[in-house]
Amino acid sequence: MRGFLIIGNEAVTEPFNLSDLPGAGRMDVLCRCVSQALFLSHSMRRDVEVYLLLLGKPNPPKVIKISSNELRRMSPDERNIGGHIRKAVGFKISKDWVETNSGIFVAKKNIEELLDELSSSYTICYLREDGESIRNEIYSIKNPLFIVGDHIGVKKQEEDIILYYAVKILSVSKLSLMAEQCITIAHYELDKHYHENFISI
Amino acid sequence: MRGFLIIGNEAVTEPFNLSDLPGAGRMDVLCRCVSQALFLSHSMRRDVEVYLLLLGKPNPPKVIKISSNELRRMSPDERNIGGHIRKAVGFKISKDWVETNSGIFVAKKNIEELLDELSSSYTICYLREDGESIRNEIYSIKNPLFIVGDHIGVKKQEEDIILYYAVKILSVSKLSLMAEQCITIAHYELDKHYHENFISI
Numbered sequence: 001m002r003g004f005l006i007i008g009n010e011a012v013t014e015p016f017n018l019s020d021l022p023g024a025g026r027m028d029v030l031c032r033c034v035s036q037a038l039f040l041s042h043s044m045r046r047d048v049e050v051y052l053l054l055l056g057k058p059n060p061p062k063v064i065k066i067s068s069n070e071l072r073r074m075s076p077d078e079r080n081i082g083g084h085i086r087k088a089v090g091f092k093i094s095k096d097w098v099e100t101n102s103g104i105f106v107a108k109k110n111i112e113e114l115l116d117e118l119s120s121s122y123t124i125c126y127l128r129e130d131g132e133s134i135r136n137e138i139y140s141i142k143n144p145l146f147i148v149g150d151h152i153g154v155k156k157q158e159e160d161i162i163l164y165y166a167v168k169i170l171s172v173s174k175l176s177l178m179a180e181q182c183i184t185i186a187h188y189e190l191d192k193h194y195h196e197n198f199i200s201i
Numbered sequence: 202m203r204g205f206l207i208i209g210n211e212a213v214t215e216p217f218n219l220s221d222l223p224g225a226g227r228m229d230v231l232c233r234c235v236s237q238a239l240f241l242s243h244s245m246r247r248d249v250e251v252y253l254l255l256l257g258k259p260n261p262p263k264v265i266k267i268s269s270n271e272l273r274r275m276s277p278d279e280r281n282i283g284g285h286i287r288k289a290v291g292f293k294i295s296k297d298w299v300e301t302n303s304g305i306f307v308a309k310k311n312i313e314e315l316l317d318e319l320s321s322s323y324t325i326c327y328l329r330e331d332g333e334s335i336r337n338e339i340y341s342i343k344n345p346l347f348i349v350g351d352h353i354g355v356k357k358q359e360e361d362i363i364l365y366y367a368v369k370i371l372s373v374s375k376l377s378l379m380a381e382q383c384i385t386i387a388h389y390e391l392d393k394h395y396h397e398n399f400i401s402i
Contacts, residue, residue: 039379135393151242173393175241175392
């Protein structure tokens with residue numbers, strides 16, 4: 001399994017205009033993250049989960065979970081993914097996951113509740129520029145969940161909780177990359193490691 | 202300098218609906234390629250050129266050139282980039298580059314004319330799944346221009362010309378990745394090489 005958690009600091013928690021994804025608290029960033037995490041050319045990766053933590057107005061926090069193995073009818077363009085997210089944020093929600101579409105779920109959870117749930121099945125890895133090089137550490141990580149901030153990064157309030165759960169702090173580049181680029185590179189380094197070592201993913 | 206040429210096999214050569222980028226010959230793929238080639242978090246790479254070869258209806262071929270050093274008012278979301286492309290394909294064009302916006306140019310060139318022009322300043326590298334690993338070859342490439350196909354790949358007609366000009370055939374992954382993922386990884390391997398060797402980019 002591979003997981004990705006993206007922190008949407010201002011991502012709105014109500015239905016939004018699909019023709020203005022940046023105006024919906026930079027929902028475009030989250031859409032690109034979903035696309036890069038799930039899709040290969042003409043196919044979808046298996047055993048990938050994406051979690052979007054939406055912290056924007058008017059009803060934060062909300063978490064959207066997308067599970068590649070059950071997902072249907074999603075394409076990799078921002079508008080299509082935005083449509084799925086818009087549908088999910090319109091649901092009446094509780095602490096328990098509610099399925100809004102095949103493979104897409106939404107719940108009212110804060111980051112602590114979410115990481116408490118995920119840390120039982122994933123090795124929590126926080127992607128931060130000053131971390132250890134992902135290339136040097138990749139061999140030691142089983143079932144990673146990578147946490148990445150959006151254009152704003154990760155605020156102290158969330159970071160303190162992330163650091164409590166994180167087993168590793170990893171860096172993908174000396175440059176400050178966009179969130180979706182970090183995801184692509186994390187996949188790439190994992191793919192390369194597993195292929196070179198003939199390990200099944 | 203780093204260059205990227207993306208082959209848009211069906212990308213339309215007339216203004217299109219920004220709310221249906223996939224329907225415009227998968228213009229969404231080209232928009233994501235531009236985004237991943239040019240943008241870092243909160244900034245733009247310097248010395249990057251992106252070339253989009255549009256081969257779709259009704260007036261192929263058209264080439265759009267985007268030069269990061271002069272580019273203004275572009276943001277990394279698909280719709281914004283699509284707007285710039287839509288404007289460019291609406292221009293009356295000739296064999297010579299016409300500037301349609303600061304840093305964006307359009308011309309009527311086929312792939313042979315384009316590669317003939319670019320091969321004087323770039324090392325032409327063709328990204329194909331069966332190529333040599335980019336990681337092993339990156340040290341030897343100065344001023345690379347990476348050629349990548351869209352969702353359809355590269356057809357024989359264009360590939361024959363590419364192979365004439367290509368100095369290297371490189372692979373970024375054993376998996377069949379989306380075009381924009383190949384671009385992100387090419388940047389990543391180049392960044393890593395240059396940073397580790399203290400070479401200015």
